[in-house]
Amino acid sequence: MTFINYVAREINCKIVYYGPGLGGKTTNLQYVHQIMSMSPENTGKLISLATETERTLFFDFLPLNLGQLRGLRIRFHLYTVPGQVFYDSSRKLILKGVDGIVFVADSQEERMDANLESIANLAQNLKEQGFDLMKIPYVLQLNKRDLPNAMPVEDLQKHLLVKGEPVYEAVATKGTGVLTTLKAVARQVLMELRKSA
Ligand SMILES: Nc1nc2c(ncn2[C@@H]2O[C@H](COP(=O)(O)OP(=O)(O)OP(=O)(O)O)[C@@H](O)[C@H]2O)c(=O)[nH]1
Ligand SMILES: [Mg+2]
Numbered sequence: 001m002t003f004i005n006y007v008a009r010e011i012n013c014k015i016v017y018y019g020p021g022l023g024g025k026t027t028n029l030q031y032v033h034q035i036m037s038m039s040p041e042n043t044g045k046l047i048s049l050a051t052e053t054e055r056t057l058f059f060d061f062l063p064l065n066l067g068q069l070r071g072l073r074i075r076f077h078l079y080t081v082p083g084q085v086f087y088d089s090s091r092k093l094i095l096k097g098v099d100g101i102v103f104v105a106d107s108q109e110e111r112m113d114a115n116l117e118s119i120a121n122l123a124q125n126l127k128e129q130g131f132d133l134m135k136i137p138y139v140l141q142l143n144k145r146d147l148p149n150a151m152p153v154e155d156l157q158k159h160l161l162v163k164g165e166p167v168y169e170a171v172a173t174k175g176t177g178v179l180t181t182l183k184a185v186a187r188q189v190l191m192e193l194r195k196s197a
Contacts, residue, residue, distance in 0.1 A: 002099055002193055010073040013189050014097050015182075018122050019104035020114035021055065021083030024143040027172035028104060029060045029078055032182060035175070036064055056082040059094050066186065069193065076186060083118065092125050100137035100189040102181055104172075105160055107142050107150035115160055123162075134163055137188030141181045143170045 003012040017025040029046060036043040044063035051057050062078040081091040103122065105115045123133045142156050157167060166184045170177030 002189075002196075003097070004072065006072075008073075009071065010075055011069060011193065012075050012077060013099045013186075013193070014077050014079065015100045015102065015185055015189065016094060016098045017078065017080040017102045017104055018091070018118065019083055020106055020111060020118040021085070023083055023104045023106040023111070023115075023118075024170070024172040025080035025083065025104045026050075026054075026056055026060050028102070028141075028143075028170075028178050028181070029062050029080055031172060031175040031178045032064070032078065033062050035179065036062075042066070055084060056080055057087075058082065058090050069190070074190070076189075078182075085117070088121065088125070091121070092128065095125050095129050095131075098126075098129070098131065098136070099192070100139075100185045101133075102139055102141055102185050103160075104141050104143050104170075105156065107144045107156060108147055109149050109151050112151070112159065119160065119162065137185055137192060138163070138165045139181055139184045139188070140165050140167045141170050141177065142167060143172050143177075145169045145176075146171045146174070 017028055019025055033046040042065045047061045049058040060080040064076045066076055067074050079094050081094050126133050144150060168177045168181045172178055
């Protein structure tokens with residue numbers, strides 16, 4: 001549900017980072033913000049609403065200006081959801097009008113159930129908003145590759161792939177894989193835009 005504002009001559013796309021609690025969604029946005037703010041004309045403020053312990057309470061938000069399509073400026077609005085199970089109503093709200101999803105999986109073995117639960121929750125919440133996980137632009141990020149208990153990539157893929165989506169390994173705290181992931185989802189969103197434009 002891309003929002004095209006012909007008066008401001010801009011296209012607004014919404015990308016949501018989804019996944020289990022403590023998986024690294026906010027860390028992804030912090031890194032993108034750090035890199036992009038080297039050219040301030042492209043980036044707005046990173047707005048985070050967090051608890052005292054830095055868990056996302058409602059959402060994180062980061063606007064980015066990334067190029068043009070047919071004379072319209074393209075703005076990507078990045079959001080994260082709170083991963084903690086009991087914030088489901090916030091997740092539903094944040095998914096409204098979504099154009100693309102990054103699923104940030106936690107590679108640690110003990111977080112496999114939380115990953116699976118979060119994917120099921122995503123599919124359900126998308127459905128309630130009238131979206132289909134099988135059709136929406138979607139990439140899978142396998143985060144926390146630096147940890148000793150990270151599962152092998154093949155095992156994670158076997159359990160977490162939903163539709164042959166692109167998969168990227170990441171260490172969000174170091175920025176590894178963060179921009180590659182973002183570019184991949186942005187590319188899919190732009191392809192959808194071109195189809196409908
Ligand atoms: N070792 C390691 N730690 C990471 C990595 N990515 C994130 N972390 C750490 O994991 C913790 C949680 O990261 P957040 O980005 O806050 O996780 P989140 O997914 O936003 O969590 P919620 O907001 O509760 O849903 C923080 O202490 C991060 O520094 C990573 O790739 N490797
Ligand atoms: Mg967070």
